[in-house]
Amino acid sequence: MNERRGTRRFAVNLPVMIWRSGQSSALGTTRDISSNGVYFFLDQPLRPGADIDLAVRLTTEITQGREMFLWASGHTVRQEDSPDSPAGRIGVAALINCHHALRNESPFARGLALDTR
Numbered sequence: 728m729n730e731r732r733g734t735r736r737f738a739v740n741l742p743v744m745i746w747r748s749g750q751s752s753a754l755g756t757t758r759d760i761s762s763n764g765v766y767f768f769l770d771q772p773l774r775p776g777a778d779i780d781l782a783v784r785l786t787t788e789i790t791q792g793r794e795m796f797l798w799a800s801g802h803t804v805r806q807e808d809s810p811d812s813p814a815g816r817i818g819v820a821a822l823i824n825c826h827h828a829l830r831n832e833s834p835f836a837r838g839l840a841l842d843t844r
Contacts, residue, residue, distance in 0.1 A: 734761045734762045735761060736759045736760065736764075737759060737789075738758070738759045739757055739760055739789060740756060741756070741757045741786075742754060742756060743757050744781065744783075745767070745779055745780075745781050746779065746780040746781070747778070748778055755768050755770075755819075756768050756813070756816075760783070762823070763822060763823050764801075764823055765781065765783075765799070765820075765823060766819070766820050766821075767781075767819055767821075768809075768812050768813055768816040768817065768819070769816060769817055770815065772817050773806055773817075774806070775803050776803065777802060778802050779801060779803060779821060781799050781800075781821075782797065783796065783797045783799075784796055795828050796829045796830075797829075798826065798827045800823070800825050801822050801823040801824045803819055803820065804820050804821060804822055806818065806820075
């Protein structure tokens with residue numbers, strides 16, 4: 728199969744918090760992430776085309792420096808029952824429209840309820 732992605736994907740298994748307009752947040756787990764997309768697993772479905780915001784805590788092993796948060800906005804492109812998904816979880820692919828890296832000390836990052844420890 729030909730790879731159509733233009734950016735490098737990183738296989739990382741990290742907690743991710745997903746927010747959808749007008750709905751409560753959901754906690755999931757990433758499978759891989761790039762500068763313009765992310766694949767994650769959730770307990771609940773997300774319809775393709777849904778606008779989302781997400782936050783991922785990037786550990787020092789990933790950033791090779793300081794622990795940071797990645798805050799991103801985008802939309803889902805597909806959901807699937809993936810053979811590599813944890814039991815009962817749904818795989819979701821999303822395109823990232825914009826993203827920001829925040830130091831863990833920033834007031835916004837401190838306010839995120841994403842305890843990964």
